[in-house]
Amino acid sequence: MIVGSVLLAGGLSALAVGQGLFGGDLAASPLLGDQVNELLAQRWVPYAAVAVAFVAGFLALRWLMVQGMNDTVGRLFLERDDAGNVEMTESVARGALEQEVADYPGVRRARARLTESSDRPHLRLALTLEDDADVASVWQRVRSEAIANLRGALELDQVPTVIRMSMTAPAKNPRRSLA
Structure with missing residues (x-):
């Protein structure tokens, strides 16, 4: 929002200068100096501008893709040794925890996520x-x-946990009437 406001102010001020609102001398003078115009006239400048635009576009696309990534672990390792691994899918542990908490009195819904690492998971628990x-x-x-x-x-000796609780709105009474 701040960048957009700055760009809008710059564009409006350039339009005002070009229309001569700040005086005819300022409107008649070139926007860029002779040295900048000579630099922009070089043959390599458009290619450099395209390369910079591609890099900026790639970085923006990568940033957008990272925003959609999920940090939930897929498998939890219970035991690792030379003979093999004992592992459990995250959904099994999450499902058992959600079911247990959802059965507590006063809990409407429980959603859990195990994040961070497969060896030392962290728990995020959202309760309604x-x-x-x-x-x-x-x-x-x-x-x-x-x-x-x-x-x-x-x-595990510890599972770092973040618990977020929210309340539901009270149920509407259908028998209530306006009298």
């Missing part, structure tokens, strides 16, 4: 609570039961 839920009780149960169960299943 009923409007009359006991938030402290839900938080305490999630902390003492659900996360403890996840740590035990993954055989």
